Amino acid sequence: MNRKIIHIDMDAFFASVEQRDFPELRGKPVIVGGQPNSRGVVAASSYEARQFGIYSAMPCSRAYQNCPHAIFVRPRFQAYKQVSSEIHAIFKEYTDLIEPLSLDEAYLDVTDVESRDGVATLIAKELREKIFKQLQLTASAGISYNKFLAKLGSDQNKPNGQFVIKPGEAEHYLQDLPISRFHGVGKVTEAKMKSFGINTGGDLKQQSLLQLQRVVGNSAEYYYDIARGIDHRQVSNKRIRKSLGSETTFQQDISDTQEMLQQLFKLLDEVLASLSQRELLAYTLTLKVKYADFSQVTRSYTGDTVISLQKTASTLIPTLLNKTDADTKSVRLLGISFSNLLSHKDYSDSQLPLFN
Amino acid sequence: MNINLSKDVLLKPLQLINGVVERRQTLPILANVLLEVDQGVLTMTATDLEVEVIAQLGVDSKASGRITLPARKLFDICRSLGDGADISIQVEDEKATLRSGRSRFVLTTLPADDFPDIGEMEDARSFTLKQGELKRLMDQTAFAMAQQDVRYYLNGMLFEMGSEQLRTVATDGHRLAMAEAAVNIGWNDKTQIIVPRKGVNELQRLLNELDKDVKVELGANHIRFTTDGMSFTSKLIDGRFPDYEHVVPKNGDKILIVDKDALKQALVRASILTNEKFRSISVHVKPGRIVIHARNPEQEHAEEEVEVDYNGDEFEIGFNAAYVQDALGAMNELQVQMVFTDPSSSCLLHGVANESSRYVVMPMRI
Numbered sequence: 001m002n003r004k005i006i007h008i009d010m011d012a013f014f015a016s017v018e019q020r021d022f023p024e025l026r027g028k029p030v031i032v033g034g035q036p037n038s039r040g041v042v043a044a045s046s047y048e049a050r051q052f053g054i055y056s057a058m059p060c061s062r063a064y065q066n067c068p069h070a071i072f073v074r075p076r077f078q079a080y081k082q083v084s085s086e087i088h089a090i091f092k093e094y095t096d097l098i099e100p101l102s103l104d105e106a107y108l109d110v111t112d113v114e115s116r117d118g119v120a121t122l123i124a125k126e127l128r129e130k131i132f133k134q135l136q137l138t139a140s141a142g143i144s145y146n147k148f149l150a151k152l153g154s155d156q157n158k159p160n161g162q163f164v165i166k167p168g169e170a171e172h173y174l175q176d177l178p179i180s181r182f183h184g185v186g187k188v189t190e191a192k193m194k195s196f197g198i199n200t201g202g203d204l205k206q207q208s209l210l211q212l213q214r215v216v217g218n219s220a221e222y223y224y225d226i227a228r229g230i231d232h233r234q235v236s237n238k239r240i241r242k243s244l245g246s247e248t249t250f251q252q253d254i255s256d257t258q259e260m261l262q263q264l265f266k267l268l269d270e271v272l273a274s275l276s277q278r279e280l281l282a283y284t285l286t287l288k289v290k291y292a293d294f295s296q297v298t299r300s301y302t303g304d305t306v307i308s309l310q311k312t313a314s315t316l317i318p319t320l321l322n323k324t325d326a327d328t329k330s331v332r333l334l335g336i337s338f339s340n341l342l343s344h345k346d347y348s349d350s351q352l353p354l355f356n
Numbered sequence: 357m358n359i360n361l362s363k364d365v366l367l368k369p370l371q372l373i374n375g376v377v378e379r380r381q382t383l384p385i386l387a388n389v390l391l392e393v394d395q396g397v398l399t400m401t402a403t404d405l406e407v408e409v410i411a412q413l414g415v416d417s418k419a420s421g422r423i424t425l426p427a428r429k430l431f432d433i434c435r436s437l438g439d440g441a442d443i444s445i446q447v448e449d450e451k452a453t454l455r456s457g458r459s460r461f462v463l464t465t466l467p468a469d470d471f472p473d474i475g476e477m478e479d480a481r482s483f484t485l486k487q488g489e490l491k492r493l494m495d496q497t498a499f500a501m502a503q504q505d506v507r508y509y510l511n512g513m514l515f516e517m518g519s520e521q522l523r524t525v526a527t528d529g530h531r532l533a534m535a536e537a538a539v540n541i542g543w544n545d546k547t548q549i550i551v552p553r554k555g556v557n558e559l560q561r562l563l564n565e566l567d568k569d570v571k572v573e574l575g576a577n578h579i580r581f582t583t584d585g586m587s588f589t590s591k592l593i594d595g596r597f598p599d600y601e602h603v604v605p606k607n608g609d610k611i612l613i614v615d616k617d618a619l620k621q622a623l624v625r626a627s628i629l630t631n632e633k634f635r636s637i638s639v640h641v642k643p644g645r646i647v648i649h650a651r652n653p654e655q656e657h658a659e660e661e662v663e664v665d666y667n668g669d670e671f672e673i674g675f676n677a678a679y680v681q682d683a684l685g686a687m688n689e690l691q692v693q694m695v696f697t698d699p700s701s702s703c704l705l706h707g708v709a710n711e712s713s714r715y716v717v718m719p720m721r722i
Contacts, residue, residue, distance in 0.1 A: 309504045350634055351530050351676060352700065352718040354603045 002167055004120040006108045007142040007150035011159035013104035014044035020136050029070040036064035043075050090130050099235045109235035121164050148231035170229025174201030245337020246271050253292040255330035264317050267336050275308055282308035282338035287320040290333035299323045308338055357421030357447040363437050369411035370431050373402040376409045377427045388424035390471045393417050407555045407590045408474040422468035423447045477575035483541040488566030493524040496535040496686045496713040501553050502528035509595030512552040517541050525600050531679045535713035555590030605704050608695035612666035616692045620684045622660035626650040627677045629658040636720045637677045643667045673699040674720040683715035
């Protein structure tokens with residue numbers, strides 16, 4: 001049976017929250033991020049600002065050139081987090097299968113939702129109406145039978161709109177879609193694909209798996225599938241972090257390996273504490289070293305069993321540090337991170353215990 | 357204080373002692389070894405406050421005195437001297453000077469009075485057995501000890517002393533290993549104590565004159581193992597070991613016999629394509645053979661068939677391959693008996709003709 005997936009994407013989220021909370025900003029080009037004379041970048045911009053060609057991640061100085069009368073405001077992440085959790089509370093009225101992508105985007109699997117006769121487009125409409133009524137913010141929605149298509153759909157009638165891609169419509173919809181709209185295609189992949197004559201979804205579909213491997217390597221299978229509207233990824237509400245780490249930049253470069261080790265052990269204690277706080281175990285430990293000349297290396301170790309134990313990890317650290325040039329070069333930054341994470345629960349779920 | 361001795365007699369005890377010296381000490385003096393000389397006997401002590409090892413040897417010295425020296429450096433110096441080299445150590449004004457041939461090293465010292473004591477043995481009872489026997493009991497079970505488990509009593513090995521038997525048990529909560537030997541202990545009650553992981557690991561290293569005796573003394577809070585020239589003391593873990601006998605399956609009616617090495621090798625190969633986190637394999641047991649399946653997240657998979665002696669009902673059960681491999685690796689017998697009850701109950705493994713070591717492995721859900 002086909003799944004019913006809704007992708008909800010808040011419209012110009014940070015900027016809209018600012019305009020909501022500060023009425024004097026309404027109807028004006030608002031840029032959330034760094035100050036115009038700083039080295040910061042644009043985190044979000046209101047639709048009024050977008051008319052001046054301003055987009056996220058653009059340097060603030062450029063944004064200022066494009067639109068000198070824009071109002072630059074500092075982000076208030078606490079406020080956005082709060083609003084985000086209010087939005088999630090509305091989602092939860094319908095389903096627990098919610099996979100947040102960021103503060104302003106989430107996938108919902110509404111396959112088993114019964115309200116509105118289980119019609120996903122009606123559910124999406126009601127969700128957006130509730131968000132507007134309760135929070136005075138607009139959202140766009142994409143509705144389809146998998147994550148990839150739902151995400152495409154939410155972009156189609158933005159802002160404050162929604163779009164459905166039904167089974168059987170996908171290939172037609174994708175046919176003329178510019179390749180840059182496909183999730184996962186950034187500037188580099190786009191240029192690469194274009195150099196192989198792949199400009200649209202239709203072009204992508206023409207490629208055999210083998211040809212795609214030459215263009216995008218390991219991701220070939222993913223692109224081969226999505227060109228056909230196929231995406232088997234589940235909406236998962238227990239998406240766990242991929243990695244957890246900490247790093248520190250020293251006020252002065254250090255060249256004594258003993259001191260480096262001391263700093264690393266300090267970082268280790270910190271990261272182990274937050275791992276255990278989140279009830280996570282790890283199989284991989286990565287050490288990051290940035291030398292005084294700003295060049296950077298990482299060294300990592302993956303164990304057969306969990307290595308996120310104080311003793312195991314602290315014996316690994318000197319070994320990893322030995323594989324760098326830290327003994328001959330001075331160092332400006334050290335970091336450690338754990339990846340290949342696994343929750344305590346998942347671990348104990350599959351392996352049955354001897355004692356209850 | 358002045359000591360003269362040869363590298364050859366000093367090196368080995370020094371090496372044994374060094375294992376106890378913690379690399380990340382909380383107290384600086386724990387990086388040191390305590391040297392005490394009295395009436396021609398040199399006593400060397402190292403401790404991490406949890407375990408303590410003492411070695412004694414005869415030296416050419418009329419003086420008496422006590423001092424502590426950096427253990428690692430002392431060991432590294434001795435190790436790199438030529439074989440048969442003569443060493444003299446002289447202590448004067450908080451410095452120790454070590455001379456050998458044309459080499460001279462001046463080491464810092466810390467006062468012997470500051471060297472910590474692991475505590476007295478009180479009301480000790482004792483028994484004696486062969487070092488080889490004790491080592492076997494530990495070697496066959498140590499792998500199953502937990503590591504830094506919050507159930508602190510699992511981070512060690514249970515020693516259970518009955519009147520005529522010594523048994524060791526270790527478990528991490530997923531699998532369990534137990535081994536036993538006939539030993540004339542002569543105590544009336546059954547006594548259980550838990551030796552911490554570090555104590556077990558060090559003792560495994562220290563016991564290497566296998567046909568000689570080791571005396572085991574048990575106090576209220578410590579256990580001490582004494583051999584010719586060496587004594588090792590460990591604090592005990594103050595806790596109750598779980599009721600292990602309760603989890604050894606008794607009603608298993610599905611019994612198969614398999615060649616240990618054939619199964620071991622099949623598991624090694626199948627493990628290549630397991631999920632590296634869980635190491636899970638599924639074992640399909642059929643009359644006359646088992647089929648082992650492994651699959652990894654990339655959807656690669658492996659299949660291994662092993663001939664077995666079995667003629668009961670077919671069933672399928674999941675395991676962490678590493679747990680089964682560990683158990684097989686610790687057994688001495690070539691033919692192994694595996695006893696199953698059902699796919700959600702533990703499996704018991706032991707030698708066909710020999711149950712002196714037994715292993716219990718809990719399955720995984722498949």
